[in-house]
Amino acid sequence: MNFSKYQGTGNDFILIDDRAKTFPAHDQPLIERLCHRRFGIGADGLILLQTDADYDFRMVYFNADGAEGSMCGNGGRCIVRFAHDLGLFESETRFIAVDGEHTAVVCEDDIFLKMADVSGIEDRDGLTFLNTGSPHVVQFVDDLESLDVVADGRAIRYDSRFQPGGTNVNFVQVIDDNTLFVRTYERGVEDETYSCGTGVTAVALVAHQQRSMSDPVFIRTLGGNLRISFSPQPNSRFESIYLIGPARRVFVGSITL
Numbered sequence: 727m728n729f730s731k732y733q734g735t736g737n738d739f740i741l742i743d744d745r746a747k748t749f750p751a752h753d754q755p756l757i758e759r760l761c762h763r764r765f766g767i768g769a770d771g772l773i774l775l776q777t778d779a780d781y782d783f784r785m786v787y788f789n790a791d792g793a794e795g796s797m798c799g800n801g802g803r804c805i806v807r808f809a810h811d812l813g814l815f816e817s818e819t820r821f822i823a824v825d826g827e828h829t830a831v832v833c834e835d836d837i838f839l840k841m842a843d844v845s846g847i848e849d850r851d852g853l854t855f856l857n858t859g860s861p862h863v864v865q866f867v868d869d870l871e872s873l874d875v876v877a878d879g880r881a882i883r884y885d886s887r888f889q890p891g892g893t894n895v896n897f898v899q900v901i902d903d904n905t906l907f908v909r910t911y912e913r914g915v916e917d918e919t920y921s922c923g924t925g926v927t928a929v930a931l932v933a934h935q936q937r938s939m940s941d942p943v944f945i946r947t948l949g950g951n952l953r954i955s956f957s958p959q960p961n962s963r964f965e966s967i968y969l970i971g972p973a974r975r976v977f978v979g980s981i982t983l
Contacts, residue, residue: 727742727749727980727981728742728743728980729767729978729979729981730742730808730975730977730978731767731769731975731978731979732804732805732807732808732973732974732975732976733804733973733974733976734803734837734921734923734949734971734972734973735800735920735947735949735950735951735952735971735972736919736920736947736948736949736950737770737798737801737804737919737920737921737922737949738769738770738976739770739771739772739773739800739801739804739805740760740761740767740769740772740773741775741804741805741808742772742773742774742775743775743812744775744786745775745776745777745783747776749774750983751774751786751794754792754793755792757772757788757792758790758791758792760772761788761791766981767979767981769790770912770915770919771787771790771795771798771915772787772788773786773787773808775809775812778821778822780822781820781821781822781827782809782814782815782819783805783809783819784821784822784823785801785802785821785822785823786824787801787824789913789914789915790914790915790916791914791915791916793914795824795914796824796825796859796861796924797823797824797825797841797858798859798860798923798924799841799858799859799922799923799924799925799927799969800921800922800923800971802823802828802830802839802969803830803839803923803971803972803973804973806821806830806837806973807832807973807974809821811975817832818830819831819832825859826842828841828842835972835974836971837973838968839923839968839969839970840966840967840968841858841924841927841967841969842859842967843963843964843965844856844857844927844964844967845961845963845964846962846963847931847932847935847962850887850888851887853865853882853885853887854932854936855887855888855893856928856931856932858924858927858928858967859924859927860924860925861888861892861893862894862896862924862925862928862929863882863888863893863894863895864896864928864929865896865898866897866898866899866900866936867899869899870897870898873897873909875897875909875910875911875918876911876917876918878895878911879897879911879918880911882895882911883895883911883913891913893913894913894924895910895911896910896922896925896929897909897910898933900933900937904940904943905943905944905945905946906929906933906943906944906945907946908922908946908947909947910922910926910947912925918948920947920948920950921947921949921950921952923952923969926952926954926969927954927967929943929954930942930943930945930956931954931956931964931967934958934964935958941955941956941957941958942954942955942956942970950972951971952971953970954968954970955967955970
């Protein structure tokens, strides 16, 4: 099987051109093995690019544990770069993912990915929760550098308030009036990742609501810098949300299944 490896601010993915529908998508142990960093290729997730009659392509995303996942923003930017590298479009594209339609623009190093509209930011017994294509908790802290993201994130990820599916957890430190430092514990990976696209999107929207941060919000992650633009609406609704940042091919290869 031929594959490509892409990364978006350190969030890395195995990308497979599955337009012929030959990949065994229901083989969860296989996908988990391919994502394993010691016994496989190594990645935070695996993404299939498939055909769709109404769109340029279909994105099918799997977490590192092999289970099909909810929307992945950095993965979305990576598959857009992959599709562009395959010659499926010139500069603008329209594709379908698990959470619906997305559009994107390739502008030199950056991918401008339009995210789904977001409705509602909830307070769940003191924890701020919202869904940006994937479920996220956003928690502001004073000293993010020294925080035990894995231990604290795992406790919230499995908290009864977010069952049965659990949640991703984002810890945020304010840097200045329009810049935030974010670290994320991701469900499915069950670890801290270098970056999370739907997570930083959630953070930017909460920062606007709770900290009056204006669009665009600049985000620093362990894997690099992102920015989020959005149009706030009444009743905690957000439209025209764009996740903006780089996505690059790391290497290509082949593996025997």
